[in-house]
Amino acid sequence: MKHTExxxxxxxxxxxxxxxxxxxxxxxxxxxxxxxxxxSTIKNLQCVINFENFNQDQLKDITTGAxxxxxxxxxxxxxxGQTLEVQVSSIDILGxxxxxxxxxTILSPxxxxxxxxxxxxxxxxxxxxxxxxxxxRSKLSFAVHEYFQKNGFNYMxxxxxxxxxxxxxxxxxxxxxxxxxxxxxxxTGNVNYKEDFFAxxxxxxxxxxxxxxxxxxxxxxxxxxxxxxxxxxxxTSRHLAEFWMIEPEVAFNDLADNMDLAEDFIKYVITYALExxxxxxxxxxxxxxxxxxxxxxxxxxEMTLREKLHFVVDNNFKRVSYTEAIDILxxxxxxxxxxFKYPIDQWGADLQSEHERFLVEKHFKCPVILFDYPATxxxxxxxxxxxxxxxxxxxxxxxGIGEIVGGSQREERYDVLKQxxxxxxxxxxxxxxxxxxxxxxxxxxxxxxxxxxxxVLFVTGMGNIRDVIPYPRTPGNAEF
Ligand code: ATP
Ligand code: MN
Numbered sequence: 001m002k003h004t005e006x007x008x009x010x011x012x013x014x015x016x017x018x019x020x021x022x023x024x025x026x027x028x029x030x031x032x033x034x035x036x037x038x039x040s041t042i043k044n045l046q047c048v049i050n051f052e053n054f055n056q057d058q059l060k061d062i063t064t065g066a067x068x069x070x071x072x073x074x075x076x077x078x079x080x081g082q083t084l085e086v087q088v089s090s091i092d093i094l095g096x097x098x099x100x101x102x103x104x105t106i107l108s109p110x111x112x113x114x115x116x117x118x119x120x121x122x123x124x125x126x127x128x129x130x131x132x133x134x135x136x137r138s139k140l141s142f143a144v145h146e147y148f149q150k151n152g153f154n155y156m157x158x159x160x161x162x163x164x165x166x167x168x169x170x171x172x173x174x175x176x177x178x179x180x181x182x183x184x185x186x187x188t189g190n191v192n193y194k195e196d197f198f199a200x201x202x203x204x205x206x207x208x209x210x211x212x213x214x215x216x217x218x219x220x221x222x223x224x225x226x227x228x229x230x231x232x233x234x235x236t237s238r239h240l241a242e243f244w245m246i247e248p249e250v251a252f253n254d255l256a257d258n259m260d261l262a263e264d265f266i267k268y269v270i271t272y273a274l275e276x277x278x279x280x281x282x283x284x285x286x287x288x289x290x291x292x293x294x295x296x297x298x299x300x301x302e303m304t305l306r307e308k309l310h311f312v313v314d315n316n317f318k319r320v321s322y323t324e325a326i327d328i329l330x331x332x333x334x335x336x337x338x339x340f341k342y343p344i345d346q347w348g349a350d351l352q353s354e355h356e357r358f359l360v361e362k363h364f365k366c367p368v369i370l371f372d373y374p375a376t377x378x379x380x381x382x383x384x385x386x387x388x389x390x391x392x393x394x395x396x397x398x399x400g401i402g403e404i405v406g407g408s409q410r411e412e413r414y415d416v417l418k419q420x421x422x423x424x425x426x427x428x429x430x431x432x433x434x435x436x437x438x439x440x441x442x443x444x445x446x447x448x449x450x451x452x453x454x455x456v457l458f459v460t461g462m463g464n465i466r467d468v469i470p471y472p473r474t475p476g477n478a479e480f
Pocket of ligand 1: 170230232238239240241243245403404405406407449450451452453454
């Protein structure tokens with residue numbers, strides 16, 4: 001028999017017709033009320049049994065974690081907490097779950113810490129919090145594609161294994177099929193990668209940007225959305241070794257167009273979540289309100305989750321040059337009182353997360369786009385400004401997150417790019433194809449990278465990036 005998903009059951013009017021649902025038991029109270037969840041919505045369906053009609057053998061298997069198929073009639077609920085419920089006529093236990101063993105897992109119906117959930121990552125999708133986050137993650141992915149597809153972008157699949165290690169976006173993972181115990185050596189005693197699978201050194205990609213640029217120079221507007229790898233040993237709540245990055249690249253866009261695109265895109269996907277994920281957002285919002293109650297007043301959120309999302313959608317991002325930002329930071333209280341771990345004393349300093357968050361959370365109190373950074377702290381491909389000191393880079397900074405987007409207008413002038421590569425010791429030979437773009441019909445173009453998990457962090461209000469990806473890869477951890 002076909003079953004109906006609970007999300008649809010909850011949208012129907014009570015009738016005398018029977019329906020069937022399938023899902024997992026969240027709780028079974030008073031030998032009478034079964035709360036079933038099937039993942040189609042955060043909401044459980046209350047199923048009411050008249051225990052006199054069922055034998056003890058059947059009842060004993062209705063336990064938290066068990067998988068059930070229930071047939072019955074949908075009626076208006078007598079009790080509080082739900083409007084509809086199912087009056088059960090038959091119940092099939094599809095998969096039992098031994099209560100003694102369930103007790104030892106995060107399936108047991110009580111509050112578990114997020115750390116505990118991470119240890120049992122294979123089960124955590126059956127909790128309210130993680131279920132809500134993963135449904136939102138899925139919807140947000142769809143919104144990303146919808147935005148770009150609606151706006152005439154081509155989705156491009158950039159290689160995951162790359163032969164260039166010049167990009168310098170982060171430390172790379174090596175890819176090799178050589179026997180690590182006994183690798184072939186060359187005359188000088190170094191590993192001879194010519195004998196490796198690809199006949200050269202290869203790595204997992206840190207960014208699809210350079211390849212995306214090649215496609216923008218033919219298709220005009222492209223975007224990537226795929227896995228990205230960084231072997232950076234930064235054990236923070238905002239870094240993963242494997243994350244998903246979205247990288248649009250657009251011919252004829254200058255830096256201002258690039259900022260417009262980033263802002264419009266972010267607002268679109270957040271609006272999509274507000275409109276299409278109301279139940280999950282409401283749940284996560286309540287969760288944060290509860291969490292706040294155990295915090296000192298000063299640390300509590302000024303806005304609820306949905307207020308925060310609306311605020312981002314309804315207000316312009318503040319655009320501030322690096323130079324202006326340095327002035328603000330140099331003269332701000334925490335800098336003068338030596339509260340920053342990395343004090344800001346002069347123009348040219350790289351901004352740390354503490355500075356970014358000060359600007360966004362304390363000074364401007366809204367999302368900020370910083371632009372025109374010193375050339376010395378940014379990548380070789382960013383377009384040099386007329387002052388010859390700064391490049392057309394931009395970072396979008398978000399409250400609670402810090403950097404969510406990093407992007408730039410690209411250097412389109414052959415000679416300037418070549419010179420820059422030389423100065424930064426980047427192999428012309430290896431990136432000949434990248435230089436070719438500047439030889440054959442070069443043009444102004446721009447793009448950015450947005451870390452998808454940082455976006456999911458912001459929209460869900462979660463605090464740790466490990467809790468917004470199914471199976472996080474971080475230093476020392478590749479479980480599951
Ligand atoms: P950060 O300074 O935060 O480490 P980055 O400057 O190294 O970031 P970029 O190289 O500009 O970042 O990458 C583009 C975007 O990818 C970032 O804005 C961020 O959203 C995301 N990102 C970068 N590194 C990671 C990571 N290790 N885990 C998750 N997301 C990341
Ligand atoms: Mn980084």
